[in-house]
Amino acid sequence: MTTTGHPRKPLRIGIDVGGTHTDAVALDTDDRILAHTKQPTSPDITAGVRAAVDAVLELLGPDDARNVRQVMLGTTHATNAVVERRNLARVAVIRIGRRITSAVPPLTAWPADLRDAAVAGTVMVDGGYLVDGHQVAPVDRDEVRRFLHQVAGRAQAVAVTGAFAPMYPDQEHLVAELVRAELGAGTPVSLSHELGSLSLLERENATTLNAALGRVGAQVADALDQALREHGLDVAGYLAQSDGTLMEAAHARRFPVLTIGSGPSNSLRGAALLTGHQDAIVIDVGGTTTDLGVLVDGFARESAAGSLIGGVTTSLAMPDVLSLGYGGGTVIHPDRVGPESVGHAIRRHGLVFGGATPTLTDAAVHAGRSTTGTRSRLLDRPTEPFRRAITAFDDDLAHAVALVSHGRRDQPVVAVGGGADLLPDTVAGRTVERPGHGGVANAAGAAIALISGEYETLIPAGPGRGEALARARTEALARARTEALTRAAAAGAAPEHTTIVRIREVPLSYAGQPAVRVTVKAAGRLRTGPPLPRRP
Structure with a gap:
């Protein structure tokens, strides 16, 4: 936790809430990092955000803290909720356009466990448009009402998707009015024309996920608002989106699914800031995963295929990221490495910190790559599991770099994240660059x-x-x-x-x-x- 230089006004704060740590940085108008901190992520995220903001403001001092003008936050909270099937609202899914879309029912390809966790019921009703604007049929209002009566008391949110609704949204608005009349004016309703492209199934998936993530979006926005209020910061808070841009916290309450993928985007943008590279392979090593992405003209390369979120395909714009199941907290078993991770509890469980669980961080310390913790605590441990874990990590990492490079050999490799010291000095024949402040690259990316x-x-x-x-x-x-x-x-x-x-x-x-x-x-x-x- 440090501060550097002399502030130039006005200032802004970037925050990244990861699975292990919550990082924060303060930047001036020249994008210089003036203060930075790394705090443990709390289960409710609020305490971690509050601690990170508190630490950065303390480093800045009361005079300069008053010059903070913007606060930006990126988080993997929504991603984790979908992947772990937790804290999801139960959604009633309404598709408009039965006559022309019934070949594939709603959410057909969803994993069974995700449907069980997030879906209160689905229905297809008459209505919809053709691509030229011809109305196939009017909305069957009675059918919508009957379905809403069936899910009343079970559904906590509603997702509405109409055929070609991005061009002709009036039927979705009509169904939203029926929902609020039948289930109450405060019922959260996600409309597909506000979220996706023309592709029906991917748009429906994104809309349903958005409705399911309503509580998560509110939790993140509340955490940011609370931290700002407690520190007397009269500024508007922003949340990072998956495409590397920002939205106001109030907007994130309505569209929490847009925050999915913001972590990797922020990491790549932060790497560009810290190194000056506009084109590079960026490796972000966290507590649970190692994510590889590619910078193109200073921004994350966008995935050309539909994005896969928790086993569900959507049409949302997402960074092209390859994730490996290795992180600083990855557990080393006698016969395998991971996929379990001790995550934010590494300082309680890792061997070099006095714990009893062998992790990839311990293997990196044993190999001489990292100086964290106390290496002498590994002396009475068998060396073979550590050697095998490092070899598996290095082999998979080299293969991943070859995949994301698309055959190019001229791109530098930049390592960021709290576990950047786990990487070898060269990967797939390329020298690994570790920029200063690389451990808080995600927060820096959010700030810019x-x-x-x-x-x-x-x-x-x-x-x-x-x-x-x-x-x-x-x-x-x-x-x-x-x-x-x-x-x-x-x-x-x-x-x-x-x-x-x-x-x-x-x-x-x-x-x-x-x-x-x-x-x-x-x-x-x-x-x-x-x-x-x-x-x-």
């Missing part, structure tokens, strides 16, 4: 994350004359770019530092009137100066 605005529209693609179509397309794209920039500025981005970062086009050539669905995303640095007003 951008805030974004997104706009979607349909652009006609015919019929018509070429010049007229080209002019209409140019004008429509210009309007979409302007709207995306406006939305980013409204969310808190500094207009002079905001640019278009992504334009996606989905041809709808088989519609009655050929069109292209365009999504434009703008992102920029948060405004400095007076804090944004808190939302009630």
Whole structure:
């Protein structure tokens, strides 16, 4: 826990809540790390966040603490909830469009244990649209009401997905009104058109997960709000999203599924800040897993395939990350390594800390890679399990680097995370770079994350004359770019530092009137100066 340099104002704080540690850093306007800390993650996350903020503010001192203007938090809390099947709300799932979507019922590919933990019931009702805007059928209101009566008392949230709802959302809004009329105005409702792309099944999966994660989103947002209030920080809090941008904490309460994947994105962004590399392979070693990702132009390379979350495929934008079941707390058994981990309790259970459980950290100390703990506590232990564990780790790591590199040999390898010293000096023939402050790279990445605005529209693609179509397309794209920039500025981005970062086009050539669905995303640095007003 240290502080460096002299603060420049205004300041911002980045926080990362991992499975083992909660890290926090304070940065100035030149992205210099002025103070940083690493605290144990608490089971309720609130105590860990509070301790991390408290430690950083103490290091800054009371005068400079008053100059904090923004606080950003990234967390794996939502990911862990899905993977571990815990703290999930039970969701009533309504699909609109039975006549055209019944070939594959809702949540067909979900793992049975996740369905048992998160689903109160599913139904397909009449309704839906075709891609050209033709309404297949009106919503069967009576059928919706009957289903809601069946799940009343069991369902804690509702997920609504309609065929082609991202383009034609009115039927989803109608069902949401029925839900609130039948189950109560306070019933959380997730609507698919606010979350996903045109793909029905992946969008339905993401919407259902979002509804199931409502309590988790509230818990994370509450933890951040409580930490800010207790320290008298009158600033708006932000949470990191999986694409490396930020959303206000109030937004995260509605869309907690968007925080999944934020940890790896923050790690890669932090590595870019600490090393200056814009293209690199980044290895983040935590207490439970080792995650490999790739920096492309300073941002995490996005997965080209649908993201898999807890065994469920979604269409959410996610970083392309390869996870290995090795971390500092990974338990070494007589005949195998892991997958169990002592996680945040490593300082209680690890051998070098006086515990009784052999871990990968102990193996790294035994191999001379790490100086943590007390090496003499390993002297009376058999050496073969340690050697076998290190060999297995190194072999799997080299294979993973080869996979994520896609054949390139010119990318540097950067090691970050609290367990970066577990890595050898070279991996797959590449020298491993360990930057200063690499142990808090995730928190640094959260602190420099951008805030974004997104706009979607349909652009006609015919019929018509070429010049007229080209002019209409140019004008429509210009309007979409302007709207995306406006939305980013409204969310808190500094207009002079905001640019278009992504334009996606989905041809709808088989519609009655050929069109292209365009999504434009703008992102920029948060405004400095007076804090944004808190939302009630």
